[in-house]
Amino acid sequence: MKRKILLIPLALLLAISLVATGCAPAPEKVAYEGYVASLPEGCEPVPPECFEQAIEEGELYIYEWAEWWPDDIFDGFSEEFGIEVSRDYFASTEEVKTKFALYPETPYDLVTGLGISDAYPLQEAGAAGQINPDWIPNVLEYMPEELIEMEHDPGMQYSVPTDMYFTSYVYNKELVDDPRIPSWSVLFEPAEEFYGKVTLWDEIHEVIGAALKYLGYDYYSDNEAELMEARDLLLEVKPHLLVFDSWPRGLLLGDEAWISGLWYGDGWFLNDEYEAIVPALPTEGTNLGIDLAIHPIGSANPAAAHLFLNYLFRPEVNALHIESIWYPPVHTAVLELLPEEFLKVIALPEGYLAKCDPFDPRAVTGRGLELRIEIFEELKR
Amino acid sequence: MPRGACPERHEILRYAQNDTKRRAGNDKGMFFGSFQTAFRIVGEMPGNLREKIRKYLAKQAHLPSVGPVSIWTILFVIAPLGFILYFSFLTAGDFGQILPIFTLENYQALARPVVAEVFLRTLLFSLATTMICLLLGYPLAYFIVMYGGRWRIHLLLLVILPEWTSYLIRLYAIRMLSGRAGLINSALLSLGLISSPLGILYNPSAVVLTLVYGWLPLMVLPVYASLVGLNPSLLEASADLGATPFRRFFTVTLPLTKGGILAGIILVFIPCIGDWLVPLLMGGTKTFMAGNLVYLHFISAANIPAGSTIGVALTAIVLIIMYLCIKAGGKEATERII
Numbered sequence: 001m002k003r004k005i006l007l008i009p010l011a012l013l014l015a016i017s018l019v020a021t022g023c024a025p026a027p028e029k030v031a032y033e034g035y036v037a038s039l040p041e042g043c044e045p046v047p048p049e050c051f052e053q054a055i056e057e058g059e060l061y062i063y064e065w066a067e068w069w070p071d072d073i074f075d076g077f078s079e080e081f082g083i084e085v086s087r088d089y090f091a092s093t094e095e096v097k098t099k100f101a102l103y104p105e106t107p108y109d110l111v112t113g114l115g116i117s118d119a120y121p122l123q124e125a126g127a128a129g130q131i132n133p134d135w136i137p138n139v140l141e142y143m144p145e146e147l148i149e150m151e152h153d154p155g156m157q158y159s160v161p162t163d164m165y166f167t168s169y170v171y172n173k174e175l176v177d178d179p180r181i182p183s184w185s186v187l188f189e190p191a192e193e194f195y196g197k198v199t200l201w202d203e204i205h206e207v208i209g210a211a212l213k214y215l216g217y218d219y220y221s222d223n224e225a226e227l228m229e230a231r232d233l234l235l236e237v238k239p240h241l242l243v244f245d246s247w248p249r250g251l252l253l254g255d256e257a258w259i260s261g262l263w264y265g266d267g268w269f270l271n272d273e274y275e276a277i278v279p280a281l282p283t284e285g286t287n288l289g290i291d292l293a294i295h296p297i298g299s300a301n302p303a304a305a306h307l308f309l310n311y312l313f314r315p316e317v318n319a320l321h322i323e324s325i326w327y328p329p330v331h332t333a334v335l336e337l338l339p340e341e342f343l344k345v346i347a348l349p350e351g352y353l354a355k356c357d358p359f360d361p362r363a364v365t366g367r368g369l370e371l372r373i374e375i376f377e378e379l380k381r
Numbered sequence: 382m383p384r385g386a387c388p389e390r391h392e393i394l395r396y397a398q399n400d401t402k403r404r405a406g407n408d409k410g411m412f413f414g415s416f417q418t419a420f421r422i423v424g425e426m427p428g429n430l431r432e433k434i435r436k437y438l439a440k441q442a443h444l445p446s447v448g449p450v451s452i453w454t455i456l457f458v459i460a461p462l463g464f465i466l467y468f469s470f471l472t473a474g475d476f477g478q479i480l481p482i483f484t485l486e487n488y489q490a491l492a493r494p495v496v497a498e499v500f501l502r503t504l505l506f507s508l509a510t511t512m513i514c515l516l517l518g519y520p521l522a523y524f525i526v527m528y529g530g531r532w533r534i535h536l537l538l539l540v541i542l543p544e545w546t547s548y549l550i551r552l553y554a555i556r557m558l559s560g561r562a563g564l565i566n567s568a569l570l571s572l573g574l575i576s577s578p579l580g581i582l583y584n585p586s587a588v589v590l591t592l593v594y595g596w597l598p599l600m601v602l603p604v605y606a607s608l609v610g611l612n613p614s615l616l617e618a619s620a621d622l623g624a625t626p627f628r629r630f631f632t633v634t635l636p637l638t639k640g641g642i643l644a645g646i647i648l649v650f651i652p653c654i655g656d657w658l659v660p661l662l663m664g665g666t667k668t669f670m671a672g673n674l675v676y677l678h679f680i681s682a683a684n685i686p687a688g689s690t691i692g693v694a695l696t697a698i699v700l701i702i703m704y705l706c707i708k709a710g711g712k713e714a715t716e717r718i719i
Contacts, residue, residue, distance in 0.1 A: 373682040
């Protein structure tokens, strides 16, 4: 009897919550005219058919890096359009490639934070859906021409650049005093006192590309002799490494790692949290990385995905994005919205871009990829 | 009688084995129990009808107990293994696609020295972990059974309790405790026992000890179960026949708990051999295990057929070890695992 008495309020509670959910007022539909009128100056609206379809879809599924893009961007989008955003996270872009290799029609509407070496194989494998340029006028308005016409995806048919990145390293300025900074040699030929305090990325392209660059070769080289030289360098440094870890935040904050291979923007991101961690932009140069968003073929909400991309390229939204992730923007009008102190930090030295290698598909296909996998396996064994 | 000769040992063991069989026979579980009741009711019915129903029930008796387990096993064990086996014979495309082109190259690639080296290290780490678990787990289970008294269940609960928390969270907790700025190093430093923080993590010992921490309950539980099932009169009989406690342990207790020990060995060894998280989080650059090699090919290289082949080889090793253990441990080892 006691059980029954307990069950009655529980059943009532369940019934009330079900009724309440069912009777909850549906979010008010946003009108196209209202949307156009509320757009900030200089921003282009999506066409009415995209807008109506996106509102009808009402959902957006995003697959992205954990702990990266700020919540405010997604909250602002949901609030303005009444579209519910669901976010799934990955721990490395390599996971994304495997997921889509197993099931190319994985139903995400957008996958963000992919480097070209990740997005290009997905595009070639047919997992990236076509982007409708007519539905992203704001992106076209603020995207530099050279990024629209990149060699791997001319006309931005399958991917949209969102920010730039540079593979670099960070060091703890209170513990590391090495006159060679900011050369790659600090990382690949560490001084004896830093043995066991160095970490390298746990990613094939970064670890091998950076070693190639230190040796004076192209970051994306597929030349066997050059790659073997990079392998020898990496095998020499391996005994002095602490771990392979692409996001050694805990190790750096806990003073376990003193020098770590990391992306430049993430270096500043950590510096914001712990002032002793300072990023170094290598003297020898690095890669010119572009982060991309793709729109997978399995997407069930294509209009919402386009509406979001268009929203992301509003200058104030993009500024919010850049300010949170500390990566240089691709948006042409966002620099003027960023604080001067911030700009000083992310600005590159004069002429530095000339030392950076743009993406080359030779690294992610054929012999270039095979050799990289062999080297990485030998390094990790 | 000379010290520890105990000539009746064989008779005691035979009795114990029969005793174990008798107990196992009584323990038929819920489904078999209910069918027994059904048979009894049918037994009281008149002739023809009774015979028909009895035959029908005899045919269906295994279904309720085997059916759900079989479906579960087919869906979540056989089918995924089938997919992995299927993928292992396919070819990877230039961009990570799985192409339906049959090949044996993935299996030929298993002959690389790197695979042998990583598998050997994995076996060594797993063996070390299992042995340490046995050396710690058996005395612990023995202590709980023999001296636990009314606190026996509470003590057993303490062994199981950490298992209720996520494995990953526990690993991060160990990392925080054992790091250079962690609680252990801070305590030792403040007590003046060390002058600089110890490098506890990121080496092979850290991997083995963390594996021991993670899987020790799986050794304690089957050993505990076999010790609880031990007939105390056998121990009394061997004592009466002049066996010393030491002799009694090695001639009666240990042989009679062999099934539990082998079950514990299987239960600890199998997760160790496939573990990739512990070497990833606790290991340095010299702790790469077979699970990490599968991860490298599956995820880092996005070569699913190559990763599947290594997975198949790993599964084959596990099956061989299981078979050998079950063969050595007999029915009791299988029961303890289940």
